[in-house]
Amino acid sequence: APRTVLISGCSSGIGLELAVQLAQDPRQRYQVVATMRDLRKKEMLEAAAGEALGKTLTVAQLDVCNDESVAQCLDCIQEVDVLVNNAGVGLVGPLEGLSMDSMQNVFDTNFFGAIRLVKAVLPGMKKRRKGHIVVVSSVMGLQGVMFNDVYSASKFALEGFFESLAIQLLQFNIFISLVEPGPVVTDFEGKLMAQVSAAEFPGTDPETLAYFRDFYLPGSRELFRSVGQSPKDVAQAIAKVIGSTRPPLRKQTNVRYLPLPALKALDPSGSLYVRTAHSLLFRWPRLLHLGLRCLACGCLPARVWPR
Ligand code: NAD
Numbered sequence: 001a002p003r004t005v006l007i008s009g010c011s012s013g014i015g016l017e018l019a020v021q022l023a024q025d026p027r028q029r030y031q032v033v034a035t036m037r038d039l040r041k042k043e044m045l046e047a048a049a050g051e052a053l054g055k056t057l058t059v060a061q062l063d064v065c066n067d068e069s070v071a072q073c074l075d076c077i078q079e080v081d082v083l084v085n086n087a088g089v090g091l092v093g094p095l096e097g098l099s100m101d102s103m104q105n106v107f108d109t110n111f112f113g114a115i116r117l118v119k120a121v122l123p124g125m126k127k128r129r130k131g132h133i134v135v136v137s138s139v140m141g142l143q144g145v146m147f148n149d150v151y152s153a154s155k156f157a158l159e160g161f162f163e164s165l166a167i168q169l170l171q172f173n174i175f176i177s178l179v180e181p182g183p184v185v186t187d188f189e190g191k192l193m194a195q196v197s198a199a200e201f202p203g204t205d206p207e208t209l210a211y212f213r214d215f216y217l218p219g220s221r222e223l224f225r226s227v228g229q230s231p232k233d234v235a236q237a238i239a240k241v242i243g244s245t246r247p248p249l250r251k252q253t254n255v256r257y258l259p260l261p262a263l264k265a266l267d268p269s270g271s272l273y274v275r276t277a278h279s280l281l282f283r284w285p286r287l288l289h290l291g292l293r294c295l296a297c298g299c300l301p302a303r304v305w306p307r
Helices: 013-023 044-051 067-075 101-127 149-170 187-198 206-227 231-243 259-266 271-283 285-297 299-304
Strands: 003-007 030-036 056-061 082-085 131-136 176-182 250-251
Touching: 003 299, 013 030, 013 044, 013 056, 013 231, 044 056, 044 285, 056 067, 056 231, 067 101, 082 101, 082 231, 101 131, 101 149, 101 176, 131 149, 131 231, 149 176, 176 231, 259 271
Parallel strands: 003 030, 003 082, 030 056, 082 131, 131 176, 176 250
Antiparallel strands: none
């Protein structure tokens, strides 16, 4: 029988692509419940799903920050075999200029939103002694990135939470997979950049603001331009993880980005990564661009980390 897959945040980006790919699986292995907070945004998903709509794909309302919405959605589904925690929001900018509310919203959505869904599906999975929980984390769940302090912290929180849970759940034959994309070209970055250009970051000193606007923003744009992946590629990597008989605990999706997290693994003291990231941004910004271009052409990582 097909496995029921529940995905959060399917009105755009990675969630939309994944829902469509799984629903159009040539071997028809999945019955997809593609959920979103606001059903008025369902047109793009429905158009992309084509013939799968109403057959292997159904659309349902689900706000990961709302207990009632989660309960109502799960009431309509008998069994969830695979849960994909994909819904997420970003936040960039100098800490001094960000409100506590905006920071708490990041944790409410990215961290507690995922936990709310896990709490809801876990009893059923445990009873059936099978299940797979997939979490769309980020490379920022493995390494901090300047001016992404709170977003990165929310992804680190997911990594710690799910690594802990994975140990217990092996006893129940339930698998956890943390998928860690690098930059992905979706609305995510666009929404963030729109927020940032409108924001004034009150209370931030001019030096910090200059680092944000003159160093971080151009570096980030270059990173998305040079090594950004498409949501389709990321969805393909997630679909492979879901289809696997022994799902990995962690999966980085972008081979071109691997060298950066590798710095952290190379030096357990952490200094190598922090100092390299600092130098690339502040001392040798040109090197960052050259390095990224080299990564983008694929020759170096392909040689060092063959696929
Ligand atoms: P996206 O903005 O297109 O998708 C995020 C989705 O989450 C949106 O559809 C949004 O409506 C939904 N969402 C937000 N709050 C919600 C809530 N309370 N309840 C239900 N849905 C809610 O961006 P994306 O890039 O497809 O992001 C998907 C995931 O990938 C996120 O968890 C993000 O952190 C992660 N990610 C993105 C990138 C990137 O560069 N775009 C990189 C690494 C990881």
